[in-house]
Amino acid sequence: MQQLLTTVLTGVTLGVVYAAFALALVLIWRATRIVNFAQAPMAMITTYIALVLIDAGYSYWLGFAAALLSGLVLGAVVERFVVRFVSGKSEINAVILTLGLFIVLHALAAIVFGSRYRSFPAPFGLRGFQIGDTTIALTGFGVFTVVAVAVVMVGLVLLFRGTDLGLRMRASAFNQEVSRLLGVKVGRMLTLGWALAALVGSLSGLLIAGGGLVHPSYMDGVVVYGFVAAVLGGLDSPVGAVVGGLLLGLSLSLVSGYVGSELVPLAALVILMAVLLLKPGGLFASVRERRV
């Protein structure tokens, strides 16, 4: 019982981070039909930016804000100056491009920030809360994680559903040509979409790093989990990405708790293949078939 509770709580905390990362992938996929595998090293870089500031004596929150802001800028730059040139061309080229970026950012980070493991602080306690004499697996930082992701998601919903800018962004994602005929500056919307996605990705980078170790590869697994979560949700649906992230977090936490943490990536692979082969449109897809 105790272990199950621990597993569930860990799963939810991890799940919201995967959800955030998946959401970042989905935002970009919807707008440009590109799965941005470079999202992982982008988030890694911005987390390092926070770490450098924090290690230089600035507060955690300054580092946090700087990471999110640099995520925003990095996303915009990558879209405007790199990805823009392959959009609409062959699918395979776009994938290779994001992988090329992956390699570049990895190497850059190792050169600039070093390859060794560095510990990343957490702004809240990492010890589980005490209930009576039992300690449960919910930590102060865990609560912060859930709240931070929730705040960002509410913010995105308000933006997309409640503002003209959000409406323009959604229109560009669905049909670029029609949007242009309606006066929407599609290029700007795409840049903004990548920027926002990178901001969300950076947030998950910070949350994964909190209280743990960072090194240039520390997000590599997360991009897989984020992708699996996004595919669980159908890859097109922000809500699906969030639900997919939570489900995946729980499942992987079960595997980690009852089988072994070494096999977590393998479990993610198995889940991914099962979804792609059995329910290619995602868990919540209606009858509509989808080519994967």
Added chain:
Amino acid sequence: MVRRHLLLALGALVVVVLVLETTSQFRNAQFAAMAYYAIAAAGLTILTGLNGQLSLGHGALMAVGAYSTALMLQSREGTLPLLVILALATVITVVVGALVGVAAARLHGPYLAGATLALAVAIPGIPLYFSEWLGGEQGLNVRMPEIPVWLADAAYFVTGQELTQIRYLAYLGWLGVIVVFVLLANLSRSRVGRNWQAVRDDEVAAELAGINLGRARVQAFVVSAGCAGLAGGLLALSARLAAPSGFTLTLSLLLLSAVVLGGLGSLVGALVGAALLTFLPQVVTGAGTDLGLTDVQAAQLAPLIYGLVTVLVVLLAPAGLAGGLRKLIHWRRSS
């Protein structure tokens, strides 16, 4: 065609002997490494270039070949002949590749990339979990078997030099390269190869022409997995080790970039890519330390360049460096 390929192979064999006999032990080791990169890259270029399937999981498939080889070389009481071991490692990887390929055949583009990415990240966890059997983090040491006496004698007789273990490995590797390249070159010109290409170019048309899409994809994946397995086996022999740290995602990504740099679909390109993977690090690392970088930093310059060039190739010359050059020359001439 086949005749021409065989002649080329004979010529290549002569070149290989000349080069390996006249270069140092250190260079021999580098050539051994180039050989396994070339084999893996050739397999990947067939898969991606000829059949249009992307794989980020070839590093993981190499791990399968490497661990198979290492396991077969564990016993102290004599082992199977090395060629048999490498062949078995290839077969084992082919079986794993067939499993992956059956699943992969139904995916395309980013879905396939994501699934093989998951494979690349998942495989290194397996030796960690089964650490008793697969050596955990430390991996499995590979005991290189003795060079057969007849071979050592024959080599001495022909070249007048003692055949060292490293040179022996380099020969083994390049023998592998020649065999694999001849087979792949013939294959890609055969009906099977043309079918793969048809599937890449236009699925609907290929299906109308009576090609079984799934079978073509699985075939291509299996062939390319076999190459990865053989490459992995050779890598394990060269490194004397099969360990999770040797088969990270980075390996898969570098292989892919080698294939892209060389020009997707060209076997010569795969050779060029393999040469870059082998020799560029030394050159740029040296330049980096001269510029005042630490060794650790300088070691990252090579991947940085691979990544940058990959991005540039995709943006500017999707036919790869070789293809881009050809186009440039053509453009110069015609204008």
Added chain:
Amino acid sequence: MLTVDNLSAGYGPVPALDDVSLTAGHGEITAVLGANGAGKTTLLRTISGLVRARSGTVSLDGRPLTGVSTEDLPALGLAHVPEGRGVLAELTVEENLRLGALGSRRKTTAADLRRIYDLFPVLAERGTGLAHVLSGGERQMLVIGRALLSRPKVLLLDEPSLGLAPKVVVQIFELLRGLVRDDGLTVVLVEQNARSALSIADHGVVLNLGKVVVRDDAATLAADDGLRHAYLGF
């Protein structure tokens, strides 16, 4: 008023539009007719800047549109309803309409929406639902309504009748006629359905293989048997 002078455009070596000139007068409907592949869609797309012109100019009330990007056209008073209608099916009906107003850099007012819902009462019932569920006729009404919300001076319509029941076509065309009469709208109506188009148009232009072959009053064109058989198919 929309003026097209000596416009040429194409997709490869073969021109899809060859030296086409056209004037769509204020408060008039100009029908652009021709068989499938004649270049009608290309003409509208070149006017909107979706296809780059090889040569020639387009001007709106005397102002040349050369160098003006597609995104800025709605604000200048040019609305283009593309072939296949361009409903954003993943958005609600109301969101589609709001985008129309946004095109001319305005906020949608309640009065705006009411005007469209008065014109097309069926849309009012669908307002908050996804546009995905609309029928073909409702979609055509939605995109015309959406275009009207950008307060256009010139409206380009690409085959609005395609796939619609004849009764619905009549309904939509009558409405169009009314808009031109009451609001002084200028309409360029691309149609393969020449009979219906000529019934409401003032003038007509017939394209064949990217060239203008005939231009005349709508009534004259409709009465010309040889022409009808050769190019208009009725």
